[in-house]
Amino acid sequence: xxxxxxxxxxxxxxxxxxxxxxxxxxxxxxxxxxxxxxxxxxxxxxxxxxxxxxxxxxxxxxxxxxxxxxxxxxxxxxxxxxxxxxxxxxxxxxxxxxxxxxxxxxxxxxxxxxxxxxxxxxxxxxxxxxxxxxxxxxxxxxxxxxxxxxxxxxxxxxxxxxxxxxxxxxxxxxxxxxxxxxxxxxxxxxxxxxxxxxxxxxxxxxxxxxxxxxxxxxxxxxxxxxxxxxxxxxxxxxxxxxxxxxxxxxxxxxxxxxxxxxxxxxxxxxxxxxxxxxxxxxxxxxxxxxxxxxxxxxxxxxxxxxxxxxxxxxxxxxxxxxxxxxxxxxxxxxxxxxxxxxxxxxxxxxxxxxxxxxxxxxxxxxxxxxxxxxxxxxxxxxxxxxx
Ligand SMILES: [Zn+2]
Numbered sequence: 468x469x470x471x472x473x474x475x476x477x478x479x480x481x482x483x484x485x486x487x488x489x490x491x492x493x494x495x496x497x498x499x500x501x502x503x504x505x506x507x508x509x510x511x512x513x514x515x516x517x518x519x520x521x522x523x524x525x526x527x528x529x530x531x532x533x534x535x536x537x538x539x540x541x542x543x544x545x546x547x548x549x550x551x552x553x554x555x556x557x558x559x560x561x562x563x564x565x566x567x568x569x570x571x572x573x574x575x576x577x578x579x580x581x582x583x584x585x586x587x588x589x590x591x592x593x594x595x596x597x598x599x600x601x602x603x604x605x606x607x608x609x610x611x612x613x614x615x616x617x618x619x620x621x622x623x624x625x626x627x628x629x630x631x632x633x634x635x636x637x638x639x640x641x642x643x644x645x646x647x648x649x650x651x652x653x654x655x656x657x658x659x660x661x662x663x664x665x666x667x668x669x670x671x672x673x674x675x676x677x678x679x680x681x682x683x684x685x686x687x688x689x690x691x692x693x694x695x696x697x698x699x700x701x702x703x704x705x706x707x708x709x710x711x712x713x714x715x716x717x718x719x720x721x722x723x724x725x726x727x728x729x730x731x732x733x734x735x736x737x738x739x740x741x742x743x744x745x746x747x748x749x750x751x752x753x754x755x756x757x758x759x760x761x762x763x764x765x766x767x768x769x770x771x772x773x774x775x776x777x778x779x780x781x782x783x784x785x786x787x788x789x790x791x792x793x794x795x796x797x798x799x800x801x802x803x804x805x806x807x808x809x810x811x812x813x814x815x816x817x818x819x820x821x822x823x824x825x826x827x828x829x830x831x832x833x834x835x836x837x838x839x840x841x842x843x844x845x846x847x848x849x850x851x852x853x854x
Contacts, residue, residue, distance in 0.1 A: 527591030575630030630818030643772030
């Protein structure tokens with residue numbers, strides 16, 4: 468069977484439950500030991516609690532140039548999903564390998580690790596760096612600590628490939644995302660005295676309506692980027708909670724909203740519009756009844772958008788390796804914007820599997836995608852040897 472080695476590695480990787488809220492240390496230790504068996508040292512870059520770590524390793528000469536192969540080790544939860552098999556036990560069904568993270572994105576990690584012997588064997592003239600992160604799925608949180616370290620390295624890689632599942636096509640852009648917690652503080656009282664209180668739910672509702680109106684405005688007036696299926700910035704409220712009893716004017720309403728922006732838009736500008744709306748239209752009415760009331764907006768997650776020119780050298784080079792001239796922009800986010808913006812590293816997103824299978828029950832990667840991914844890595848390794 469083709470890719471037997473990478474399938475064996477994938478089986479091991481899937482067996483570690485690295486759902487983002489859990490530790491990923493067992494998995495990174497496994498990878499560290501694996502690399503060590505080929506005499507490759509890896510650096511573990513821990514989070515504050517020391518329960519999670521990024522793994523960074525360099526194969527080949529420690530000089531300028533070469534590539535960073537980037538992937539995340541965490542997976543999304545399986546809770547509330549109905550699986551036909553154990554999500555943490557990779558099984559084969561026809562031409563599919565099923566398991567949590569098989570597509571997003573342990574399949575890519577397994578392929579990369581399966582090529583380590585080859586990377587050593589060919590005596591690379593340019594280095595290949597492995598940059599495996601934690602906490603990507605909760606908003607690209609973990610990778611920042613690794614970028615701090617990479618930034619200070621004396622050598623500079625030439626480019627970066629983020630191996631998120633793109634069906635092995637080159638992705639040159641995705642939207643940025645910012646998520647916000649909103650706390651609306653009202654003034655409680657018996658509902659019989661409703662006009663004497665400040666109803667937190669009512670004011671939250673007005674603000675949510677305003678956010679949805681801004682979303683409609685974006686859909687009509689843009690700006691637009693027609694490479695996207697939804698070619699404009701979107702705003703959306705996803706969670707609301709508030710109130711204790713029907714006969715009490717609620718003192719608190721919490722909600723969360725997000726902005727997914729195209730590169731022509733600035734999420735801070737939109738946030739300021741929302742804040743100004745509260746200052747001009749909501750807070751004065753609330754303060755008329757009580758100065759103790761207010762609306763507090765806090766960012767809870769944010770990662771930048773990602774955009775590289777489809778005509779750039781790097782994109783052309785990756786297309787040549789893929790033997791596929793297609794490029795696209797996608798609806799999902801990744802660490803690519805951070806590698807591109809913070810390290811000023813030409814970056815593409817390209818990896819095996821489909822995002823349509825990611826995050827779902829019975830997530831799978833097809834053998835065909837695994838083989839395509841393997842062939843791509845083989846060509847990449849060969850090109851770094853001749854460079
Ligand atoms: Zn992913």
